[in-house]
Amino acid sequence: MDSVLVATAIGKRFPGVIALSDVDLTLRAGEVHALVGENGAGKSTLIKVLTGVYTPDEGTLHHLGRPVRFGGPAEAQAAGISTVYQEVNLVPMQSVASNLFLGREPRTRFGLLDFRAMNEAATQLLGSYGIRVDVTRPLRTLGMGVQQMVAVARAADTRARVVILDEPTSSLEPREVDTLFGIVERLRADGVAVLYVSHRLDELYRICDQVTVLRDGRVVHSGPMDELPRLRLVATMLGRDLEEVRREGATKFEGEHAAEEAAPVLAATGLTVKHRLDSVEVTVRPGEIVGLGGLLGAGRSETALAIAGALPLDDGEVTVAGRSVRGGSVAAAMRAGVVLLPEDRKADGILPDLSVRENIVLAALPRLSAAGLVSRRRQDSIVETFMQRLRIKAASPDQRVGELSGGNQQKVLLARLLCMQPKVLLLDEPTRGIDVGAKAEVQALVDELAKDGLAVVLISSEFEEVVEGSDAIVVLREGRVVTRLEGADVNEASLLAALAEEH
CATH class of the missing domain: 3.40.50.300 (P-loop containing nucleotide triphosphate hydrolases)
Known part of the structure; x- marks a missing residue:
């Protein structure tokens, strides 16, 4: 198969982080290529490099055999690289038809928008994929699954040479998944190169020809999908030696x-x-x-x-x-x-500009108050107890939480939750x-x-x-x-x- 888009030795750095290092990826005409990896593996960064959102620090991109350096997403789209993101990036207030033909609307001989022709073409296009909706309705009035299908249909109809599908089934019903796979099969038959990003193993083995596995910004495996057994794929994504894991599993x-x-x-x-x-x-x-x-x-x-x-x-x-x-x-x-320590302590947990004391007693204030007044003595007692029990290292209870190490911030959050018994x-x-x-x-x-x-x-x-x-x-x-x-x-x-x- 002919190569459509080739990334060679791609590197991308951010302050204090190597997001991609020496990454190779080849997308071929008429082939569906899976890109997999756990959170933080580098999938999103690589997609952004391929679509012109990021400029790589090292490495090269070749499109249809020629070196390219996209100055932005518009240049990538003009070159025939279309992306459908997990979060639908269309215009919710406009009609379904307007979204399908955004930027390429049919016009009358006087240069005006030809809404009748656009609506007819939109109905025909979606109908060919088994999607039957009123194309004059605003996109936002449809379910997320239908919105996702509209985004995929738009990408398929832009004469793209490369279509990138980022978690495309996350909002779809089972019957809609079948419709999506029908679209992917048509793209494959038309010689389009498809990059398919998903964490759903059943989908990957059903639709993909090749697979590239990223871990910590590096390629750890690339090859035919049917030559990588499921168990080995999971172990490769997680960085585990399969034989070592099997030996450990034999131990009670x-x-x-x-x-x-x-x-x-x-x-x-x-x-x-x-x-x-x-x-x-x-x-x-x-x-x-x-x-x-x-x-x-x-x-x-x-x-x-x-x-x-x-x-x-x-x-x-x-x-x-x-x-x-x-x-x-x-x-x-x-x-x-029931209390929850959230995944993102900075966004959903600590209040960095408040003190250790204030962060710890925050959830317990209703229990500590009497007639609307909060006893400082009771606060001090609780804070001292939990700082000692959790071994929180801080200059004093009045130190700003934002100045503490990550581990001590986590302990402050735990103390807040434990205050609630x-x-x-x-x-x-x-x-x-x-x-x-x-x-x-x-x-x-x-x-x-x-x-x-x-x-x-x-x-x-x-x-x-x-x-x-x-x-x-x-x-x-x-x-x-x-x-x-x-x-x-x-x-x-x-x-x-x-x-x-x-x-």
Whole structure:
């Protein structure tokens, strides 16, 4: 097959970060090429280099055999490189037809927009893909799945030589996925090179011819899709030696903080959120740490958000200590004793300009106040207790939290949550972005909390951390529970096998 777009030895740096290093990628006419990797692997950066959003610091791009250096996305589009992003980048207030022909609208002989011709062409184009909608309606009035299909149809109709699909099925119903794959097959038959970015293994093996795996900004594998078994693909994405993992899996796992047989503190059943979660179940007993295992997009954070009341449920129920959490809100979950340490502590957690004291007692202020006044003495007592218990290193309780290390910021957040005397602690990436020493301290602290009887749900992208820190693991894939691993099955081999299993 003829090469359409070739990236050679691409490098891209940002302050303090090497986003891409020596990356090669060849997209060929009539071929669907999968680009996969976990969060932070470099997929988005590479796409932005290919489409002119970023200029590479090293390496070259060749388009149709000629060296190119795109000055921006418009130049890439003019060269025939079309991208459909996960977040639809069309004009929601304009009609479906206007979006389909944006920038290339049919005109009358007087130079005016020919709305009748445009609407007829739009209806015919979408109908050829099995999409039947009123093309005169504003795009925003349609569901996200239909909007995504309109974006894909537009890309397919722009005579593009390269079409990049970034998580194209994230908002689609099963029948819409079939329609999308029909479009991809037509693009393949027309000699278009397709770059397909997805975390859904079933889709990759169904539609893709080639695969390139990125990890930490580098290519760790590239070759035919059908020559890379699922288990090896997952291990390659995660940087695990498959034979080593299999050997580790043969060793019996002894839980360090296994919970006694007792009634669950947390019972989340049938958690369902359209396109995100499908009948997820998680139970945690007192003193038990249950990990949520899965690849990027599996639904781990969404499960935690749903339990914490931050993601409205379409169906399902959360009970704490046998009582249903009514209201489905963060406040209702907190009253029931459920607290969440968010994945992004800077965006959703700490208030960097406030002091350690203010950050810790923030959530406990209603409990500390009397007649609208907050006792400074009670504040000091709580802050001192948790600074000592969590070994928070700060010059004083009045030091700005933004001046602390990442590990100590994380401990301040934990202290704030523990002030509320929770029954269930949800930890989403509790050791991300902190140094090795602080990571060990946080992990030891979580173990101590479990030994004190707290029910803990642990999320981590590091499989080793999930396996070593959990008594049981609920394995998620595409928003569904694949299995629950317990006892001797809590090991990396069983976890990888569950993720790679066909369904």
